[in-house]
Amino acid sequence: MTLPHQRPTRRQCLQSLLALAASGSLALPTGVRAADAAVTRLVLPHAVGSGVDAIARAMQGGLAKALGTSIVVDNQPGAGGIVGLQQLARATPDGHTLSLVSNNVVIIPSVYKSLPFQMPGDFTPVAVCGTTPMVLVMHPRWQVSDAQGLLALLKSKPGELTYGSGxxxxxxxxxAELLLDETGTRARHIPYKGVGPMVTDLVGGQIDFAVIALPSAQPHIRSGALRAIGTTTPERVPAAKDIPTFVEQGLPGYVVDAWFALLGPKGLPAPVVQRLHAALATTFASPEVKEMMDRQGNVIRLGTPEQAAGYFRSEVDRYAAIVRKANVRLD
Known part of the structure; x- marks a missing residue:
């Protein structure tokens, strides 16, 4: 309830107008439906400062324009993404609550014994949008500048170095676990409630290294606060041509892809899915959004909704095998 001395918020004004329109007391302009006037909430199961957060901020304006709605980015990190995903799973399937997600969503079913939702059964994949390069970075107190130096350090201090994650x-x-498995080395995992706090501690020297999305790492690499050891991509990233891959540094088996996708809750109607997909295509075709994506190092490969549904199912199975191989356990 709005108190007499308080000005109503924009959202409250919208809700009042939509209620009047629904009752027939107010006619909306021709061609405008009640659903179109609502705010779209983009729930991110990631912290501010993460790679997915950077992507969401870059595409926010373009997607809002393409959909004809305001878009509110709502960061809901925690428990590897479970907190934000649970909110999405409970949302009304009307296209006004969505999530931009990463591979995390297909990994957690193999890591957590129980989840408050089924992946992908309780969601509607709209599209896999593209990939984000990742880079391993270290605190500069360690005099390490390449993969071989890192491996030598890890072998000289088995289990002593710490690495962080979101x-x-x-x-x-x-x-990070895949690298340790690939090289037969050990380090101690320090999990955080989001990438932002983890990067803060990494820059501060509380942990030793981490694999993070390139957009999150670039400012700290440029400033010298962190040292880039190598990217996990098969080839060098155009946005960071000076950083070698682990492949070219003698580890051909160490390639890890990071993708991002748009999800809706279960039961999202097909026309809504198609409208959202068309808006994504328009957004990523925008010169402004393309420039920001390129600067971050992201590669846009927008798939179809049908491809997304099959891809999510296959990725759950693929990562289940990887989790077993890397022997990932909850700390």
Missing amino acids: GNGTILHLA
């Missing part, structure tokens, strides 16, 4: 069962956790 949480148990995240792609950043798994990416």
Whole structure:
């Protein structure tokens, strides 16, 4: 309830207008439906400062324009993404509550014993949008500048070095574990409730290294606060041509992809899915959004809704095998 001395918020004004329109007391302009006037909430199961957060901020304006709605980015990190995903699973399937997600969503079913939702059964994948490069970075107190130096350090201090991630069962956790498995080395995992706090501690020297999304790492690499050891991509990233891959540094088996996708709750009607997909295509075709995506190092490969549904199912199975191989356990 709005008190007499308080000005109503924009959302409250919208709700009042929509209620009047629904009752027939107010006619909306021709061509405008009640659903179109609502705010679209983009729930991110990631913290501010993460790679997915950077992507969401870059595409926010373009997607809002393409959909004809306001878009509110709502960061809901925690428990490897479970907190935000649970909110999405409970949302009304009307296209006004969505999530931008990463590989994390297909990894957590293999890491957590129980989840408050089924993946992907309790969601409607709209599209896999593209990939984000990842890079392993270290605190500069360690005089290490390449992969061989890192491996030598890890072998000389088995289990002593610490690495951070945005949480148990995240792609950043798994990416580091895969490197340790690939090289037969050990380090101690320090999970955080989001990438932002983890990067803060990494820059401050509380942890030793981490695999993170390139957009999150670039400012700290440029400033010298962190040292880039290598990317997990098969080839060098155009946005960071000076950073070598682990493949070219003698680890051909160490390639980890990080993708991002748009999800809706279960039961999202097909016309709504198609409208959202068309809006994504328009957004990523925008010169402004393309420039920001390129600067971050993201590669846009927008798939169809049908491809997304099959891809999510296959990725759950694929990462289940990777989790077993890397022996990832909850800390």
